[in-house]
Amino acid sequence: MRAALVGVALVCWAGALRAQTMRPFTTFRQLHGETRLDARLEFVAGRLRVGPGRGTELYRMNLAYDADRFVPLSRYDAASGTALLGVEPVGGPGLRVVSRHQLQQDAEVELSPQTDLALAVSLGAVEADLDLGGLRLTELRLEAGASRSVVRFSRPNPIRCRTADISAGAAEVSILELGNSRCDRLRVEGGIGRMTLDFGGTWTGSQRAELSLAVTELRLQLPRKVGVRITMDRFLASFDPGGLIRRGNEWVTPGYDQAERHLDLALKTTVGGVRIDWTN
Amino acid sequence: MPTASRVPAALGFFVFVLAPAAHASPHGLGHVSDVIETFRAFVVQQITQSPPKPKPATIAPAPGGPTVDLSDLSRPEAVERALRSAVPDPGPESRLTVTNGQARLGDFSIGSAETVTGHLLVLRGNANIYGHLLGNLVTVDGDVFVHPGGAVSGDILALHGDVRDQGGEIGGEVRTLSAPLAPAVPALSPLASFGRNVAGVAGVFLTLLALGVGLVTFARPNLEVVSDTVSHSFGRSFVTGLVGQILILPTFGMLIVGLILSVAGILLLPFAVVVYVLLAILGVVGGYLAVAHALGETYTRRRMAQGAALGSPNSYRYLLVGLSSLFVLWAAWCLFGWVPLAGEIVRGAAVLVTWLMATVGFGAALLSRAGVRESFAGRLIPPEALTDEYLWATPQFGVPAVRRPEAGPGARPGTRHDLGR
Numbered sequence: 162m163r164a165a166l167v168g169v170a171l172v173c174w175a176g177a178l179r180a181q182t183m184r185p186f187t188t189f190r191q192l193h194g195e196t197r198l199d200a201r202l203e204f205v206a207g208r209l210r211v212g213p214g215r216g217t218e219l220y221r222m223n224l225a226y227d228a229d230r231f232v233p234l235s236r237y238d239a240a241s242g243t244a245l246l247g248v249e250p251v252g253g254p255g256l257r258v259v260s261r262h263q264l265q266q267d268a269e270v271e272l273s274p275q276t277d278l279a280l281a282v283s284l285g286a287v288e289a290d291l292d293l294g295g296l297r298l299t300e301l302r303l304e305a306g307a308s309r310s311v312v313r314f315s316r317p318n319p320i321r322c323r324t325a326d327i328s329a330g331a332a333e334v335s336i337l338e339l340g341n342s343r344c345d346r347l348r349v350e351g352g353i354g355r356m357t358l359d360f361g362g363t364w365t366g367s368q369r370a371e372l373s374l375a376v377t378e379l380r381l382q383l384p385r386k387v388g389v390r391i392t393m394d395r396f397l398a399s400f401d402p403g404g405l406i407r408r409g410n411e412w413v414t415p416g417y418d419q420a421e422r423h424l425d426l427a428l429k430t431t432v433g434g435v436r437i438d439w440t441n
Numbered sequence: 442m443p444t445a446s447r448v449p450a451a452l453g454f455f456v457f458v459l460a461p462a463a464h465a466s467p468h469g470l471g472h473v474s475d476v477i478e479t480f481r482a483f484v485v486q487q488i489t490q491s492p493p494k495p496k497p498a499t500i501a502p503a504p505g506g507p508t509v510d511l512s513d514l515s516r517p518e519a520v521e522r523a524l525r526s527a528v529p530d531p532g533p534e535s536r537l538t539v540t541n542g543q544a545r546l547g548d549f550s551i552g553s554a555e556t557v558t559g560h561l562l563v564l565r566g567n568a569n570i571y572g573h574l575l576g577n578l579v580t581v582d583g584d585v586f587v588h589p590g591g592a593v594s595g596d597i598l599a600l601h602g603d604v605r606d607q608g609g610e611i612g613g614e615v616r617t618l619s620a621p622l623a624p625a626v627p628a629l630s631p632l633a634s635f636g637r638n639v640a641g642v643a644g645v646f647l648t649l650l651a652l653g654v655g656l657v658t659f660a661r662p663n664l665e666v667v668s669d670t671v672s673h674s675f676g677r678s679f680v681t682g683l684v685g686q687i688l689i690l691p692t693f694g695m696l697i698v699g700l701i702l703s704v705a706g707i708l709l710l711p712f713a714v715v716v717y718v719l720l721a722i723l724g725v726v727g728g729y730l731a732v733a734h735a736l737g738e739t740y741t742r743r744r745m746a747q748g749a750a751l752g753s754p755n756s757y758r759y760l761l762v763g764l765s766s767l768f769v770l771w772a773a774w775c776l777f778g779w780v781p782l783a784g785e786i787v788r789g790a791a792v793l794v795t796w797l798m799a800t801v802g803f804g805a806a807l808l809s810r811a812g813v814r815e816s817f818a819g820r821l822i823p824p825e826a827l828t829d830e831y832l833w834a835t836p837q838f839g840v841p842a843v844r845r846p847e848a849g850p851g852a853r854p855g856t857r858h859d860l861g862r
Contacts, residue, residue, distance in 0.1 A: 186616070186619070188616045189615050228621055
């Protein structure tokens with residue numbers, strides 16, 4: 162009898178165990194005439210979408226996070242105009258194993274299209290879709306860990322962007338319609354993975370890009386209307402210069418010197434492949 | 442049942458039945474299931490009665506009692522914890538001090554001509570802001586409405602509620618932290634947990650047993666040498682296994698870099714990677730099986746030395762007995778894995794013991810070069826030197842040596858005692 166009671170008690174105790182829980186969290190800030198925003202997004206695991214928001218808000222984040230392992234990040238420093246959004250692990254940084262459940266985390270971040278924006282994004286095991294079209298982007302810094310990220314500039318940037326720094330670990334990164342980004346300089350560092358750089362979009366000036374890749378399969382989508390020059394330093398990497406002609410140590414498009422706008426690519430690649438597709 | 446009641450009830454039932462089926466469907470129906478889930482939640486919310494709101498009242502400060510500070514709302518879950526701890530069940534009798542502010546129970550409004558200075562906490566009620574609040578605003582189990590003309594100079598935090606900006610001005614950040622959603626991964630019942638654990642452990646056990654039988658059948662000499670290395674050089678094997686684990690990745694990296702740098706070697710890269718990984722797995726799994734073999738052999742020999750009659754004491758038996766011994770802790774985890782804390786402790790112990798044994802086995806496999814080298818296997822005497830006399834006078838594993846006969850006139854000619862004289 163006593164054993165049965167103990168058994169029932171243990172069963173009840175076990176039944177009361179807490180299951181893993183997802184928790185919704187929302188944060189936003191009204192726009193009060195701010196002219197610039199330094200936004201930093203940190204997201205360790207899950208899905209992240211970023212896009213332009215409504216005109217009355219500086220930023221907004223709708224988040225569903227794993228409440229057992231993470232806490233939401235939502236801080237704004239009015240003096241420096243800096244916002245920190247995302248999630249951070251309970252107990253601070255460290256080596257963690259990401260479970261399938263954490264990958265169900267979901268965040269949607271909206272940023273004001275009316276303020277100048279310096280955006281820094283740090284991604285872990287994340288599936289990210291960043292649509293920066295229409296945002297007044299002055300600077301972009303993206304660090305992607307083991308992620309699958311798509312960065313698109315679906316609409317032209319209203320202002321010039323100084324630099325875009327992309328750093329990818331074991332990741333699959335696609336950056337689409339870079340012509341719309343109006344970034345003077347693009348720097349890309351790639352680890353093991355696959356990368357697509359699409360230079361389509363509306364070109365209003367020339368661009369320079371420095372690509373340093375290792376064990377990466379690079380796919381370049383280049384517009385025919387732009388004069389392209391590629392300076393290549395490769396080691397054990399394949400390269401198909403279809404449509405380019407060799408001029409000394411570099412590859413250029415026919416009529417490069419006469420082109421109105423130029424794209425100068427300095428490419429260092431080790432163990433990988435470079436493929437070029439031409440777009441109209 | 443009147444028709445008016447029957448329609449929502451039927452709709453609710455339909456949605457309730459359909460929703461799980463949609464969840465089980467492939468990814469293509471993900472959006473459909475989201476919509477259904479949202480609609481189901483809406484129907485359930487409309488049907489279920491919300492708890493009655495308390496009458497509006499002021500929560501009196503508690504000198505020397507619980508106190509909360511609402512000046513920093515950037516960590517909403519910490520604020521929630523502090524509030525739940527200070528006021529577990531808010532009611533008219535509750536007492537709470539809000540640093541530089543006030544606490545209210547039930548619905549609360551700031552009129553258009555009013556200005557409230559300091560932080561405001563509203564428990565179990567809505568906050569309607571028509572006037573000005575010079576401070577932060579927190580609601581628990583209630584919504585915040587900032588009406589046109591209303592202003593909150595600081596941050597707003599709604600715990601288990603919502604913030605409706607209806608045209609007012611909010612100087613700080615707005616945050617809402619809702620109640621946890623229904624668990625995405627439901628907790629298993631003890632019986633289901635037990636069944637799942639048993640299936641998992643049994644599967645691993647049978648797989649290892651099958652691999653072990655294969656090893657005994659096709660590579661018995663190697664297995665026995667590794668097994669003897671475990672028995673005779675346990676500590677050395679452990680240290681070697683530990684160092685081997687530390688070096689396994691750097692060695693792999695050096696191998697890849699070396700092959701890449703040598704022009705011809707790059708062709709071998711894919712094969713080398715596969716072979717290296719397979720060898721590493723074979724070393725760990727084979728070593729673990731050798732430990733099981735050694736354990737079973739030791740146990741069986743001791744039983745036989747104690748006079749137990751065991752039929753066919755061979756390598757298959759050693760392996761079965763050894764593997765069963767190694768899986769005792771995992772069996773305990775199957776039984777008690779669902780018990781909080783104790784289950785985790787048992788699992789931790791099982792993992793630790795398994796890692797220890799795998800490390801020893803891996804080290805023994807390295808020391809014996811996969812069972813080729815016998816230097817550490819206690820086989821220093823060549824087989825031809827194993828005379829009857831040696832075997833008779835030397836203690837064997839688990840078998841006490843027969844007492845040596847006193848040297849004397851009765852000593853057998855040709856024995857060591859006789860020769861030494």
